Amino acid sequence: MDNAYFEIGYIMAAKFSRRRVLKHSVFMSATAAACDSVCGQQDAAEAIDGTSPQPQDRCLTPAEDFYTVARGNPKPHLLTGNELVSARMTRESWRLEITVDESLDEPIVKQNATAEKQLSISNGTAIDFDTLLSLERKSSVKLIKAIQCLNIPTPLGQGLWEGIALRDVLKLCGKTKNIRRIYYWGFHNNDPTQRFQSSLSYTQAVDHAPNDPPVFLAYKLNGKPISPLRGGPVRMIVPWAYGFKSIKWLQNIVLSNDPRANDTYSNQNNDPDSPIKTAAYLNKPNIKFEHGVPISLSGIAISGLSDLKKVQFSIRRVEPNFSQLDYDHPEIQNGRWEDCEVSAPPSNWKPILPTDISSSDIFGFDKTSGKPMQWPMRYGMANWKVILKKLDRGSYEFRVRTIDRNGFAQPDPRPLAKSGRNAMPVHQFQVV
Ligand SMILES: Nc1nc2c(c(=O)[nH]1)N[C@H]1C(S)=C(S)[C@@H](COP(=O)(O)O)O[C@H]1N2
Numbered sequence: 330m331d332n333a334y335f336e337i338g339y340i341m342a343a344k345f346s347r348r349r350v351l352k353h354s355v356f357m358s359a360t361a362a363a364c365d366s367v368c369g370q371q372d373a374a375e376a377i378d379g380t381s382p383q384p385q386d387r388c389l390t391p392a393e394d395f396y397t398v399a400r401g402n403p404k405p406h407l408l409t410g411n412e413l414v415s416a417r418m419t420r421e422s423w424r425l426e427i428t429v430d431e432s433l434d435e436p437i438v439k440q441n442a443t444a445e446k447q448l449s450i451s452n453g454t455a456i457d458f459d460t461l462l463s464l465e466r467k468s469s470v471k472l473i474k475a476i477q478c479l480n481i482p483t484p485l486g487q488g489l490w491e492g493i494a495l496r497d498v499l500k501l502c503g504k505t506k507n508i509r510r511i512y513y514w515g516f517h518n519n520d521p522t523q524r525f526q527s528s529l530s531y532t533q534a535v536d537h538a539p540n541d542p543p544v545f546l547a548y549k550l551n552g553k554p555i556s557p558l559r560g561g562p563v564r565m566i567v568p569w570a571y572g573f574k575s576i577k578w579l580q581n582i583v584l585s586n587d588p589r590a591n592d593t594y595s596n597q598n599n600d601p602d603s604p605i606k607t608a609a610y611l612n613k614p615n616i617k618f619e620h621g622v623p624i625s626l627s628g629i630a631i632s633g634l635s636d637l638k639k640v641q642f643s644i645r646r647v648e649p650n651f652s653q654l655d656y657d658h659p660e661i662q663n664g665r666w667e668d669c670e671v672s673a674p675p676s677n678w679k680p681i682l683p684t685d686i687s688s689s690d691i692f693g694f695d696k697t698s699g700k701p702m703q704w705p706m707r708y709g710m711a712n713w714k715v716i717l718k719k720l721d722r723g724s725y726e727f728r729v730r731t732i733d734r735n736g737f738a739q740p741d742p743r744p745l746a747k748s749g750r751n752a753m754p755v756h757q758f759q760v761v
């Protein structure tokens with residue numbers, strides 16, 4: 330680790346959490362500094378709780394070090410003791426209701442949804458934790474996945490999530506008819522105005538391509554029960570989606586024949602069906618470097634729905650106080666781009682994973698070799714790095730971007746902030 334980075338990372342991070350800086354000094358420096366820029370861009374409507382985005386390495390973020398995005402007053406994860414029990418936020422008290430919305434809404438909903446069984450607290454049939462666990466043998470999902478907020482341009486953390494495919498949970502309702510959408514939400518003080526709801530089409534809930542993980546109800550993170558802070562005891566995990574689909578403190582699912590997405594998040598001008606975009610993020614480094622000393626720049630890259638082929642950088646000599654060119658300016662698009670180094674997968678997964686989990690059990694890993702079948706893994710992240718040598722004295726503008734497996738360069742194919750913040754990172758610095 331470069332000393333210059335450590336120092337700036339330390340100073341910036343100390344503003345947020347001195348304890349964590351010390352604890353994670355190994356991967357620390359630059360990402361902690363990055364939060365200064367990335368947090369500034371987050372949507373004002375987001376209720377942010379917790380500390381600054383934590384530095385992420387390529388493997389598993391400790392549960393308490395994820396950056397937390399949570400709504401509610403008080404926030405459900407701050408409940409303790411009896412309050413936690415009556416909120417049904419312990420494994421023993423947890424119940425999941427699956428009910429049917431039978432209402433019609435012409436001309437869009439002409440026939441009503443039905444299910445053989447509705448599972449509700451009032452008739453004593455809601456799913457309890459043991460019932461959920463009993464599906465484990467049939468349908469266990471283990472997935473290493475980064476959580477990323479659509480409105481915060483750095484992943485919040487990456488975990489090994491374990492759970493049961495939503496498809497198999499829905500089967501507990503027996504035969505169903507006319508279901509086109511699934512609405513779901515978690516505990517929010519039983520106050521409907523606080524409810525943070527998300528939704529999936531029936532197809533998204535039950536179908537998935539063989540090389541893509543299914544939607545699942547997670548009950549373990551990094552080999553341990555999911556804490557209230559991370560959305561436990563049971564949290565929805567929608568692998569391809571931004572964080573708002575991965576509802577915490579999950580307690581209610583409603584089956585409906587209304588095909589419209591009514592995610593709470595779409596009320597804030599967000600695209601509710603946007604998959605995670607492949608993107609590189611820059612750990613904001615120093616703005617001044619000493620001439621003659623190699624300059625190391627680094628960051629995180631996340632592999633979205635379209636996978637990650639490579640990470641590239643481009644560097645331009647500029648006049649001080651120049652005005653920045655847009656990402657689609659021909660000078661940027663047709664400039665010289667070179668490949669960055671992307672961190673290789675760990676050669677040994679054993680020390681990284683919980684002791685009772687073998688890498689070959691994890692989605693996307695080869696059953697025989699126990700190695701990931703692609704790297705970085707889809708919906709996961711890796712580190713990138715570049716070392717710049719022999720730069721003359723002067724001002725520079727550094728850009729970094731991903732190229733996805735379709736050949737699109739970040740921020741394409743959808744450079745729209747409200748379908749995921751993935752602007753091409755830019756950094757200006759001086760060599761003096
Ligand atoms: N019940 C509930 N689930 C929720 C939220 C919430 O406020 N309430 N926030 C969502 C959003 S917008 C994001 S980005 C992720 C953040 O997950 P994390 O706090 O575990 O990092 O949780 C999602 N799930």
Ligand SMILES: [Mo]
Pocket residue numbers: 398477478479480572573
């Ligand atoms: Mo979010």
